[in-house]
Amino acid sequence: MSATITTKGNTGSGPKGAGKKQYDRLLLSILGYVSISLLAILCIIPFLMIISSSFTEESKIVEEGFQLFPAAFSLDAYELLFKYPGQMLTAYGVTISVTVLGTVAGLFLTAMTAYVLQRKDFKWRNKFSFFFFFTTLFSGGLVPWYLMIINYLDLKDKLLVLILPMLLNVFYIIVMKSFMSSIPEAITESAKIDGAGDFRIFIQLIMPLSKPALATIGLFIALGYWNDWYNALLFISNENLMPLQYYLYKMLGNMDGMRRAMVSSGAVVTMNIPTESLKMAMTIVATGPILLAYPFIQRYFVQGLTIGSVKG
Amino acid sequence: MNRRGFLGDVRKYKTLLLMLAPAVLFFLLFAYVPMAGIVLAFKQFNYNGGIFGSPWNGWDNFRFFFESGNAWMVTRNTALYNIAFIIVNNALQIGAAILLFEAVGKWFRKLTQTVMFLPYFISWVVVGAIAYNLFNYDVGTLNSILTAVGLEPVDVYNTPSYWPFILVLVSAWKALGYGSVMYLAAITGIDTEMYEAAEIDGANIFQRILHITIPNLYPTVIILVLLAIGNIFRGDFGMFYNMVGNNGLLFSSTDVIDTFVFRSLTTSNEIGLSAAAGFYQSVLGFATILLANYAVRKYDKDHALF
Numbered sequence: 085m086s087a088t089i090t091t092k093g094n095t096g097s098g099p100k101g102a103g104k105k106q107y108d109r110l111l112l113s114i115l116g117y118v119s120i121s122l123l124a125i126l127c128i129i130p131f132l133m134i135i136s137s138s139f140t141e142e143s144k145i146v147e148e149g150f151q152l153f154p155a156a157f158s159l160d161a162y163e164l165l166f167k168y169p170g171q172m173l174t175a176y177g178v179t180i181s182v183t184v185l186g187t188v189a190g191l192f193l194t195a196m197t198a199y200v201l202q203r204k205d206f207k208w209r210n211k212f213s214f215f216f217f218f219t220t221l222f223s224g225g226l227v228p229w230y231l232m233i234i235n236y237l238d239l240k241d242k243l244l245v246l247i248l249p250m251l252l253n254v255f256y257i258i259v260m261k262s263f264m265s266s267i268p269e270a271i272t273e274s275a276k277i278d279g280a281g282d283f284r285i286f287i288q289l290i291m292p293l294s295k296p297a298l299a300t301i302g303l304f305i306a307l308g309y310w311n312d313w314y315n316a317l318l319f320i321s322n323e324n325l326m327p328l329q330y331y332l333y334k335m336l337g338n339m340d341g342m343r344r345a346m347v348s349s350g351a352v353v354t355m356n357i358p359t360e361s362l363k364m365a366m367t368i369v370a371t372g373p374i375l376l377a378y379p380f381i382q383r384y385f386v387q388g389l390t391i392g393s394v395k396g
Numbered sequence: 397m398n399r400r401g402f403l404g405d406v407r408k409y410k411t412l413l414l415m416l417a418p419a420v421l422f423f424l425l426f427a428y429v430p431m432a433g434i435v436l437a438f439k440q441f442n443y444n445g446g447i448f449g450s451p452w453n454g455w456d457n458f459r460f461f462f463e464s465g466n467a468w469m470v471t472r473n474t475a476l477y478n479i480a481f482i483i484v485n486n487a488l489q490i491g492a493a494i495l496l497f498e499a500v501g502k503w504f505r506k507l508t509q510t511v512m513f514l515p516y517f518i519s520w521v522v523v524g525a526i527a528y529n530l531f532n533y534d535v536g537t538l539n540s541i542l543t544a545v546g547l548e549p550v551d552v553y554n555t556p557s558y559w560p561f562i563l564v565l566v567s568a569w570k571a572l573g574y575g576s577v578m579y580l581a582a583i584t585g586i587d588t589e590m591y592e593a594a595e596i597d598g599a600n601i602f603q604r605i606l607h608i609t610i611p612n613l614y615p616t617v618i619i620l621v622l623l624a625i626g627n628i629f630r631g632d633f634g635m636f637y638n639m640v641g642n643n644g645l646l647f648s649s650t651d652v653i654d655t656f657v658f659r660s661l662t663t664s665n666e667i668g669l670s671a672a673a674g675f676y677q678s679v680l681g682f683a684t685i686l687l688a689n690y691a692v693r694k695y696d697k698d699h700a701l702f
């Protein structure tokens with residue numbers, strides 16, 4: 085409709101210019117809505133496929149393969165999984181304990197370290213900052229680290245090995261530090277005059293003021309622990325200490341292992357185990373809490389990215 | 397070096413030093429002591445001797461690593477994959493961020509941003525499960541579709557030549573949301589006065605994007621890309637290991653330094669070789685990150701890492 089107003093070659097401003105611009109905007113909007121929709125669909129489709137496959141009858145999967153929509157709806161996989169959770173339940177317990185302990189301890193230490201490093205009156209803060217930062221530039225590699233944990237710290241097959249190696253991350257310390265340096269120094273100064281010690285200032289004054297950063301970094305740490313499988317791959321062979329993601333990894337790669345796991349948790353030996361749909365159901369159950377919490381925690385991650393995107 | 401002054405400082409900062417102690421201990425144990433373990437690269441490891449007691453064997457581990465041809469293959473794969481990831485991921489993320497900012501409504505932006513961010517939150521194990529769902533020869537969705545339309549099924553897990561494309565796609569898929577949020581933040585920070593001025597001058601929206609939005613993103617892009625280049629010799633172990641695993645058929649096109657080091661350590665138990673390859677990667681990585689930081693420094697001092 086605006087095209088009828090606009091005449092070619094008219095360079096004037098006002099309603100004519102606006103008409104021309106609306107046409108450009110329309111084109112861009114179409115481009116935007118189409119391509120962004122496409123990208124978003126590509127991002128979500130794999131999840132839908134897993135969900136659909138987990139609800140498909142096993143015989144249909146064997147016959148026709150996984151489909152985007154269940155060829156024949158069935159709850160067999162979930163029924164089996166919830167009836168004989170066995171190992172999966174243990175893995176859930178391990179992951180939850182590791183995530184809770186690791187996040188609480190890691191977050192506290194990250195904040196405490198960051199607080200000291202940003203104290204302007206602390207003479208050696210740059211030296212210590214470099215001491216931490218250098219570890220992101222150079223490392224001894226996998227082997228010495230691995231041997232350190234296995235031979236010297238003797239952590240193989242201990243719950244602690246799933247927590248300790250991921251406890252601190254230099255990047256989080258840097259983000260936390262830059263957040264805390266935005267808290268007015270006068271707070272620390274005046275508390276000191278009132279006779280408060282450094283640790284008390286940190287706990288009673290700085291921690292409450294750092295809540296936004298604590299929430300964001302806490303969630304990053306928690307996500308790291310929840311999704312970790314690598315430390316288990318290297319250090320855990322005791323089945324009772326396997327975290328969820330590693331358990332899922334084992335089950336995906338090993339159908340016999342899955343049968344054994346189902347049988348040992350009480351399923352009847354002769355039972356026909358729907359391995360393919362079960363794999364998908366396990367994936368859903370292992371990811372479930374994240375998918376459920378995701379809509380609520382997503383904004384904290386966005387926040388964290390924008391705090392830390394400039395430097396780091 | 398005033399000794400009394402130093403001790404005085406220690407006393408003065410006693411609490412602060414105690415507060416730092418756990419973190420210092422952590423990095424000593426998990427980073428600095430292992431750094432000393434680099435000597436393993438020049439040793440023939442045995443468990444009785446441990447890191448420091450095993451006998452030296454000079455450059456043998458390195459010689460073996462290089463003469464087997466593995467060194468060149470994994471280095472090439474690591475660098476080429478990272479270059480492809482940097483180009484594809486950044487182009488997609490910048491494009492998506494611009495469209496999210498300029499072209500779509502607020503409600504739609506929030507919704508799609510949430511959806512696109514989702515892959516970032518799942519573990520690589522779950523991504524491995526998705527790949528299995530898609531590419532499995534017998535039951536994979538891809539082959540279900542291909543056979544449904546009368547085409548031959550493809551054997552993805554036996555065909556190395558597909559994997560560069562698959563891995564680039566997977567990487568782009570997982571990083572899209574994260575990266576576009578980051579670039580979106582940079583675009584949101586652009587001074588709106590510039591846009592208003594352009595509007596008065598009669599610029600259309602495409603000219604505006606081309607001449608204002610994109611040039612204003614250059615600093616962010618250059619810094620992020622340079623830092624990514626600094627990590628070009630570090631492979632994403634989680635991704636490669638969960639997508640490919642120990643499938644030797646695919647190694648020619650998928651083996652990166654990190655997976656090679658891991659396998660040498662855990663599967664073939666060649667500790668000296670693994671340490672040598674890890675040391676080689678550390679040195680290479682250290683050199684590139686110094687170079688990248690030097691470049692960032694030249695470009696914009698404020699954004700240099702150090």
